[in-house]
Amino acid sequence: MTSLVVFDYGFGNVRSMVRALENVAPDARVELTRDRSAALNADGLVVPGVGAFAACMDGLVSAGGADIIYERVRSDRPVLGVCVGEQIMFNSGSERGIHCDGLGLFGGHVGMLSAPVVPHMGWNTVEVAQDSVLFSGLEDERFYYVHSYAAHELNEPAEHEGVFSRAYEPRVTYGSYGADTFVAAVEKGPLMATQFHPEKSGEAGAGLLRNWIRSFS
Known part of the structure; x- marks a missing residue:
């Protein structure tokens, strides 16, 4: 039986997120926990995130989540970050004048969207990366966003690139809002992440979660 943990x-x-995973994988065991052993040993780990970058990082580190993510990536065990759970995978983020280091698994910086109105809230399309696993069969779908900040590109080396078992070429899917372009999703070996909320994205989000689970189960 496939085991899935949503890190709490x-x-x-x-x-x-738990309900969404239960719906798309009814035969899987889905658990909401911060237990280290469960999070390390699950077939798939989901790291959600809502709120400010620095607060999420503080909470993740306090719960032991940073070490768990590093260990899973080092061991090629799948991790899926969502919304701020994607952002904290980058080298750093700045929000409301506060600069904070991220996990450094994706190269780049998270900053405010350049658009007349923020947050970016609602349904939007994506420009899917070639050979994407997450978006297979979903290239023309729309996904649900709620965010004011994002990474705009992977434009520098990841600070903790050495955590990965080998060099993975990231597949980057982009979104746009106003005149701004931002990272909508990244697929890098065992580590994948989305800026949008698949658990709020209806059938398109369900399809993406199924694709993620099928990639390792």
Whole structure:
């Protein structure tokens, strides 16, 4: 039986993510926990995130989640970050004048969207990366966003690139809002992440979660 853990560190729509995973994988065991052993040993780990970058990082580190993510990536065990759970995978983020280091697994910086109105809230399309696993069969779908900040590109080396078991070429899917372009999703070996909320994205989000689970089960 496939085992899935939603990491419960106090930030994120954890209940809706648990329900979404249960719906797309009814035969899987889905658990909401911060237990280290369960999070390390699950077939797939989901790291949600809602709120400010620095607060999410503080909460993740306090719950032992940073070490768990590093260990899973080092061991080629799948991790999926969602919303701020994607952002904290980058080298750093700045929000409301506060600069904070991220996990450094994706190269780049998270900053405010350049658009007349923020947050970017609602349904939007994506420009899917070639050979994407997450978006296979979903290239023309729309996904649900709620965010004011994002990474705009992977434009520098990841600070903790050495955590990966080998060099993975990231597949980057982009979104746009106003005149701004931002990272909508990244697929890098065992580590994948989305800026939008698949658990709020209807059938398109369900399809993406199925694709993620099928990639390792």
